[in-house]
Amino acid sequence: MTQSTPREVVIFGASGGLGRALVAAYAARDSVTRIHAVGRRVDALPTGEKITPHRADITSETDLEALAPQLGEPDLVLVATGLLSDPETGLKPEKSYRQQSMAAFEQVFRVNTFGPGLVAKHLLGRMPRQGRTVFAALSARVGSISDNGFGGWHAYRASKAALCMLMRNYAIEVARKNPDAICVCLHPGTVDTGLSAPFQSNVPEDKLFAPDYAANCLQGVLDGLNPKDSGGQFDWAGQKIPE
Numbered sequence: 001m002t003q004s005t006p007r008e009v010v011i012f013g014a015s016g017g018l019g020r021a022l023v024a025a026y027a028a029r030d031s032v033t034r035i036h037a038v039g040r041r042v043d044a045l046p047t048g049e050k051i052t053p054h055r056a057d058i059t060s061e062t063d064l065e066a067l068a069p070q071l072g073e074p075d076l077v078l079v080a081t082g083l084l085s086d087p088e089t090g091l092k093p094e095k096s097y098r099q100q101s102m103a104a105f106e107q108v109f110r111v112n113t114f115g116p117g118l119v120a121k122h123l124l125g126r127m128p129r130q131g132r133t134v135f136a137a138l139s140a141r142v143g144s145i146s147d148n149g150f151g152g153w154h155a156y157r158a159s160k161a162a163l164c165m166l167m168r169n170y171a172i173e174v175a176r177k178n179p180d181a182i183c184v185c186l187h188p189g190t191v192d193t194g195l196s197a198p199f200q201s202n203v204p205e206d207k208l209f210a211p212d213y214a215a216n217c218l219q220g221v222l223d224g225l226n227p228k229d230s231g232g233q234f235d236w237a238g239q240k241i242p243e
Contacts, residue, residue: 013058014038018080018191025212036071058119061122077134113159120166124170164233184230189217189236
């Protein structure tokens with residue numbers, strides 16, 4: 001590997017709690033020369049000397065096609081988006097198979113799986129073909145098949161498991177052109193953001209992380225990854241999550 005820290009960074013979901021914290025964490029690093037902060041609303045995106053805001057919806061291939069040429073050759077791409085519930089549509093995690101619906105599957109998979117997949121389609125080929133590169137997306141421990149001891153949350157669990165499969169596929173493919181390329185899923189823990197807000201009542205106080213803390217943890221995990229880790233899923237402490 002020719003470098004351990006990124007220079008050109010793209011962060012999708014930069015208007016969310018964890019996305020904004022990740023932008024701030026990387027903006028504070030001297031090695032980083034530019035951060036492309038991407039979100040659905042430009043007015044909600046962070047700004048700063050190194051930060052270039054962009055409006056794009058990861059579920060819109062038209063948006064991504066127009067955006068990609070503006071992003072140069074990033075050596076770190078982070079997809080910090082996710083969907084668990086939505087009060088506007090009535091989406092809630094299922095407690096039983098009887099509560100499953102096509103509408104819920106389509107809504108959850110569209111954001112958690114298909115969107116990151118489209119980002120990979122349009123950005124993996126723009127990343128450098130020499131030296132260390134990292135493509136990462138936020139997943140969740142509940143996407144682990146072997147670690148599933150409780151069941152439920154069918155659409156969310158399945159969408160995150162599918163995302164991990166996609167990332168394994170990407171890891172195999174990009175390694176053929178750049179052996180130093182890394183593709184991983186990241187579990188940030190339970191972060192105090194809008195995604196987890198309806199489900200925090202049963203979370204121990206010491207397991208509910210502030211966005212800044214989670215962002216710094218994930219930054220450290222990404223710094224420590226090697227090509228042999230590509231295709232895996234890692235939590236905020238750097239521990240590999242079983243498949």
